[in-house]
Amino acid sequence: MTTLKELAALLNISVSTVSKALNDSHEISENTRIRVKELATKLNYKPNRIAQQLKTNKSKTIGVILPTVTNPFFAEVLHGIEMAATDSDYDIIVCLSNETLHKEKRSLELLSNGSVDGFIMAVARESQVKKETDHINAIIKSKLPVLMFDRVVSDIECNKVIVDDFQCVYEATEYLILKEKRKNILLVSNIEELSVGKLRIEGYSKALEDHNLKPVILKLDNAKDEDVENKIYNYLKSNTSIDAILSIDHVTGIVAINMAKKLGKVIPKDLSVVGFGYEHTQLLSSPKISIIHQKAHKIGEMSTMLLIDNIKDESLRSKTIVVPSELKLSGSTQTKF
Amino acid sequence: MTTLKELAALLNISVSTVSKALNDSHEISENTRIRVKELATKLNYKPNRIAQQLKTNKSKTIGVILPTVTNPFFAEVLHGIEMAATDSDYDIIVCLSNETLHKEKRSLELLSNGSVDGFIMAVARESQVKKETDHINAIIKSKLPVLMFDRVVSDIECNKVIVDDFQCVYEATEYLILKEKRKNILLVSNIEELSVGKLRIEGYSKALEDHNLKPVILKLDNAKDEDVENKIYNYLKSNTSIDAILSIDHVTGIVAINMAKKLGKVIPKDLSVVGFGYEHTQLLSSPKISIIHQKAHKIGEMSTMLLIDNIKDESLRSKTIVVPSELKLSGSTQTKF
DNA sequence: TTGTAAGCGTTATCAG
DNA sequence: CTGATAACGCTTACAA
Numbered sequence: 001m002t003t004l005k006e007l008a009a010l011l012n013i014s015v016s017t018v019s020k021a022l023n024d025s026h027e028i029s030e031n032t033r034i035r036v037k038e039l040a041t042k043l044n045y046k047p048n049r050i051a052q053q054l055k056t057n058k059s060k061t062i063g064v065i066l067p068t069v070t071n072p073f074f075a076e077v078l079h080g081i082e083m084a085a086t087d088s089d090y091d092i093i094v095c096l097s098n099e100t101l102h103k104e105k106r107s108l109e110l111l112s113n114g115s116v117d118g119f120i121m122a123v124a125r126e127s128q129v130k131k132e133t134d135h136i137n138a139i140i141k142s143k144l145p146v147l148m149f150d151r152v153v154s155d156i157e158c159n160k161v162i163v164d165d166f167q168c169v170y171e172a173t174e175y176l177i178l179k180e181k182r183k184n185i186l187l188v189s190n191i192e193e194l195s196v197g198k199l200r201i202e203g204y205s206k207a208l209e210d211h212n213l214k215p216v217i218l219k220l221d222n223a224k225d226e227d228v229e230n231k232i233y234n235y236l237k238s239n240t241s242i243d244a245i246l247s248i249d250h251v252t253g254i255v256a257i258n259m260a261k262k263l264g265k266v267i268p269k270d271l272s273v274v275g276f277g278y279e280h281t282q283l284l285s286s287p288k289i290s291i292i293h294q295k296a297h298k299i300g301e302m303s304t305m306l307l308i309d310n311i312k313d314e315s316l317r318s319k320t321i322v323v324p325s326e327l328k329l330s331g332s333t334q335t336k337f
Numbered sequence: 338m339t340t341l342k343e344l345a346a347l348l349n350i351s352v353s354t355v356s357k358a359l360n361d362s363h364e365i366s367e368n369t370r371i372r373v374k375e376l377a378t379k380l381n382y383k384p385n386r387i388a389q390q391l392k393t394n395k396s397k398t399i400g401v402i403l404p405t406v407t408n409p410f411f412a413e414v415l416h417g418i419e420m421a422a423t424d425s426d427y428d429i430i431v432c433l434s435n436e437t438l439h440k441e442k443r444s445l446e447l448l449s450n451g452s453v454d455g456f457i458m459a460v461a462r463e464s465q466v467k468k469e470t471d472h473i474n475a476i477i478k479s480k481l482p483v484l485m486f487d488r489v490v491s492d493i494e495c496n497k498v499i500v501d502d503f504q505c506v507y508e509a510t511e512y513l514i515l516k517e518k519r520k521n522i523l524l525v526s527n528i529e530e531l532s533v534g535k536l537r538i539e540g541y542s543k544a545l546e547d548h549n550l551k552p553v554i555l556k557l558d559n560a561k562d563e564d565v566e567n568k569i570y571n572y573l574k575s576n577t578s579i580d581a582i583l584s585i586d587h588v589t590g591i592v593a594i595n596m597a598k599k600l601g602k603v604i605p606k607d608l609s610v611v612g613f614g615y616e617h618t619q620l621l622s623s624p625k626i627s628i629i630h631q632k633a634h635k636i637g638e639m640s641t642m643l644l645i646d647n648i649k650d651e652s653l654r655s656k657t658i659v660v661p662s663e664l665k666l667s668g669s670t671q672t673k674f
Numbered sequence: 675t676t677g678t679a680a681g682c683g684t685t686a687t688c689a690g
Numbered sequence: 691c692t693g694a695t696a697a698c699g700c701t702t703a704c705a706a
Contacts, residue, residue, distance in 0.1 A: 001451065001479070003683060014693045019685065029691060044479070046450040050396065051683035053387045054698050061430070068416070070616070075412045079405070082433045086440075091452065093398070094431045096419045103423075113383040114338065114699090115428065142338075142381070225620050251620065258623030279407070283562050283588065284621050286595030340699060351677045356701065366675055388699035391682050451683090 002045040011039060022047075053114075061091045062307060063116035065107050067099045067124050067151070072278045073250060073296050074122065077149065080300020081120060088308050090117075099125040105135040118145035118311045120303050123153060125222075129193045145310040145317060149303045151195055159310055160320040161303045163294050165196050168325040169203030172274050172292055173246060175327065177211050180272045182244035185213070188232060188252045190220040200248040216242070220252070228252060233259040247275035254285045268330065277328070288330040295323050339382040348372060359384075390451075398428045399644060400453035402444050404436045404461050404488070409615045410587060410633050411459065414486065417637020418457060425645050427454075436462040442472040454648045455482035457640050460490060462559075466530045482647040482654060486640045488532055496647055497657040498640045502533050505629050505662040506540030509611050510583060512664065514548050517609045519581035522550070525569060525589045527557040537585040553579070557589070565589060570596040584612035591622045605667065614665070625667040632660050 004022075008015045013032065021028045021036035022045075028036075039045075053059050062085055066074045078094070085092050093116060095107035104124045111119070119139065127133060133153045140146050140158055149161040176182045187204050191197035205215045218235050220228060232255055236242060245260075247253030253275020257267055265271050267287050275281075277291030302321055309316045341359075345352045350369065358365045358373035359382075376382075390396050399422055403411045415431070422429050430453060432444035441461045448456070456476065464470060470490045477483050477495055486498040513519045524541050528534035542552045555572050557565060569592055573579060582597075584590030590612020594604055602608050604624050612618075614628030639658055646653045 005683075015683090016685080016694075017692055019683095020692085023685085027691060032691085044475075046446075048391075048451045048683050050387055050390045050451045051698090052685080054385075054391050054682090054700090055684045055686090057698070059387065064431075069406065069419075070409065070412045070416055072407065072409070072412075075407045075409075078431075079407055079433060082406075082431065083435075086432070091430050091432075091448070093428050094415075094419065095423070095428075096416060098420075109383075111428070114385045114387045225617060228620070251617070254621055262623065280562060280588070283565065284591050284595075286599060338699095341701095342699075352700085353678075353702080354676055356699095357676090360701085364675065369675085385699050388682090389701085391684090391698090392700050392702095394682070 001048065002040075002043045003048065004045075007036065007039055007043070007045060011035060057114075059115060059117050060089060061093055061116045062304070063107070063111040063119045063121075064092045064094045065097055065104060065119060065121040066094065067097050067122055069094075069096060071250065072281075073150075073276075073294065076278055076296035077122075077300040077303075080297040081304050082300075084301040084304035088304070090304075090308065097124040097127075101126040101130060101132055108135055108139050112139055112142060112144055116144070118147070118307050120147045120149065120307055122149055123151040123195075125194060128153075128195060143314075145307060145314075147303050147307040147310065149299055154195075157318050159306045159317055161299050161306060162320065162322055163196065163299070164322050164324050165199035166203040166206075168292050168327065169200040169246070169248065170207045172290075172327055173204050173207035174211070176244045176246065176272055176274065177207065177213065180244065180268075182272055183213060184216065184241045185244040185246055186235070186239070186242045187215065187217045188220070188245055188247045188256060189217060190222060190228065190249050190252055192217075192219050193222070197248060204246060204248075228255055229259060232256050233262065236260060236263055236265075243270065244272040245274070247273070250276045250278065250281065253277070253289050253291070254281070257285050257287070257289055274327075282328065282330070290330045291328050293326045293328050295325065299323050338385065339377075339380045340385065341382075344373065344376055344380070344382060348376060394451075396452060396454050397426060398430055398453045399641065400444070400448040400456045400458075401429045401431045402434055402441060402456060402458040403431065404434050404459055406431075406433060408587065409618075410487075410613075410631065413615055413633035414459075414637040414640075417634040418641050419637075421638040421641035425641070427641075427645065434461040434464075438463040438467060438469055445472055445476050449476055449479060449481055453481075455484070455644050457484045457486065457644055459486055460488040460532075462531060465490075465532060480651075482644060482651075484640050484644040484647065486636055491532075494655050496643045496654060498636055498643060499657065499659055500533065500631050500636070501659050501661050502536035503540040503543075505664065506537040506583070506585065507544045509627075509629055509664055510541050510544035511548070513581045513583065513609055513611065514544065514550065517581065517605075519609055520550060521553065521578045522581040522583055523572070523576070523579045524552065524554045525557070525582055525584045525593060526554060527559060527565065527586050527589055529554075529556050530559070534585060541583060541585075565592055566596060569593050570599065573597060573600055573602075580607065581609040582611070584610070587613045587615065587618065590614070590626050590628070591618070594622050594624070594626055611664075619665065619667070627667045628665050630663045630665050632662065636660050 004015045004018050008018045021033045069075050097104035147159045152160045208215045245256045257273050260271050274290045282288045341352045341355050345355045355373050358370045406412050434441035484496045489497045545552045582593045594610050597608050611627045619625045
């Protein structure tokens with residue numbers, strides 16, 4: 001890699017002159033500025049980022065800590081983060097906690113040594129279940145800005161970008177009750193221990209309560225793929241009165257449709273199904289599932305912008321932004337034949 | 338952030354003594370070593386990574402450039418990369434090219450200034466279509482190791498981790514012909530411009546040819562979601578002799594199942610469907626789709642290990658590893674009821 | 675056993 | 691207009 005020193009030596013001028021010339025300092029003569037720049041492009045000179053970082057004590061890098069990236073929601077958030085970060089000339093270092101506390105902790109600790117100027121994170125499942133958040137507090141106390149999205153810890157003060165979990169599930173439930181005239185709505189949950197899961201269940205319960213109906217919840221306890229199908233199938237088989245399903249995650253809604261069809265149910269006549277979904281979810285089910293579409297990409301963008309604001313101005317550190325979800329009915333994007 | 342200088346000042350010893358003590362140098366007395374370490378932990382000292390990087394001229398960071406991360410294949414590869422990198426104490430900086438040449442180029446250029454010790458990349462769709470690869474060659478010439486996976490450029494010499502695209506599709510096709518006794522196998526493609534798409538089509542064509550059958554290919558030309566369904570539906574409607582579908586991407590196989598059911602076809606009696614898939618793909622279709630399962634996670638791991646080898650030893654730079662795929666038949670993981 | 679000093683590649687201050 | 695010098699935080703000969 002070409003350095004300032006090398007350029008200086010080749011041109012028989014000092015390092016500082018070269019530096020100034022490249023940075024368009026007005027102290028430098030037109031002549032040398034051009035000579036320097038020509039040689040620089042010729043040798044493909046690029047200022048060493050590490051040296052600049054050491055000098056300025058800024059890494060222009062954001063640490064992104066995600067529970068997983070194979071979940072399409074987080075993948076789409078990551079996409080949003082990457083785009084917004086690029087727009088603002090930030091790099092992102094990505095770490096995956098794999099839903100474990102120890103990896104989350106390790107990543108935060110390893111990166112809080114000057115590697116990053118701040119963190120964007122969604123709390124790991126284990127951390128949330130165990131209510132273990134000291135490691136996050138430690139980072140904040142060390143003056144490194146942290147932004148939490150989606151899975152947040154309510155008693156930590158920092159910027160947050162969240163989904164309107166309670167509200168959108170409330171509305172979806174009410175839609176099933178009022179528009180689709182459903183009375184036995186089963187909530188299927190594979191994420192009941194997460195903060196978002198709890199909020200969604202509350203939204204569902206409140207809506208049923210407000211309409212004098214009885215909540216029925218099938219908790220899958222974070223089951224494995226194989227068991228998910230079995231549990232849903234068996235439940236539907238033994239509880240034939242169920243006329244609607246509300247899945248609060250991204251997968252079990254589609255599984256429910258498939259299992260219901262297997263049981264001979266006609267969708268949506270016998271059973272309405274609403275789930276959570278992302279951009280391409282509806283392409284994967286037939287008939288199309290109705291989805292609560294979280295604006296994952298937008299969540300990523302907003303998170304990044306908010307964190308960068310916070311990095312630049314320490315005082316901007318306790319804002320919470322709610323990104324509203326959108327209920328996409330099966331009909332509204334259904335392909336016409 | 339605490340620095341060596343601060344520790345030294347507080348202990349009234351020199352910076353180098355502190356440094357050595359922390360690095361367990363044998364030159365340092367038991368006594369001071371302990372004193373230093375105690376204070377260090379007390380003040381939560383962490384060596385400034387940026388300074389270390391400048392000193393050693395190593396970033397211990399890998400640049401990962403992916404076309405997208407919302408495609409589950411790349412998400413899973415990223416997961417593999419992250420885990421392997423963490424194991425070897427490397428960070429990863431992730432950039433998404435969004436399938437565009439200019440973003441890919443920009444990312445490579447921006448990171449090749451000391452930010453990373455090497456790159457792992459899958460070439461963007463646009464770069465592959467336009468056969469524009471000078472930017473990648475430039476990096477390699479500048480002595481930064483590059484590893485390409487999945488979508489590779491054949492006339493660039495570097496480490497590569499690829500899938501057995503030709504072979505696995507050949508075998509899947511042969512399976513349809515020999516075991517399932519299919520004669521009119523439609524290949525559905527939404528990625529025919531990619532190197533991997535071409536190889537898969539060749540594998541399919543060769544298998545048909547070897548068995549004296551005629552290839553029939555439905556190219557979707559990188560169509561949007563809405564059109565994918567329509568095109569497949571219409572094709573199946575007007576070509577009723579089709580008795581098997583081979584999808585060479587991760588989505589259109591499931592769409593094909595749904596469209597075939599819509600047309601009243603019974604699967605797998607009337608129509609066998611094989612697609613590409615990842616870990617959870619089969620959970621999303623009913624009946625379960627047979628999939629060619631690419632070991633995406635393993636691809637990520639192998640890529641990382643190979644790149645790190647190359648970083649440590651410059652001479653290890655022209656190996657190609659083929660990660661075999663696995664044909665997962667619908668029956669083999671089918672849930673039993 | 676401890677300390678001094680140089681250097682990684684930049685930028686910034688100050689002097690010439 | 692140009693250059694010498696110091697500094698960012700760390701490591702490491704080399705001296706003491």
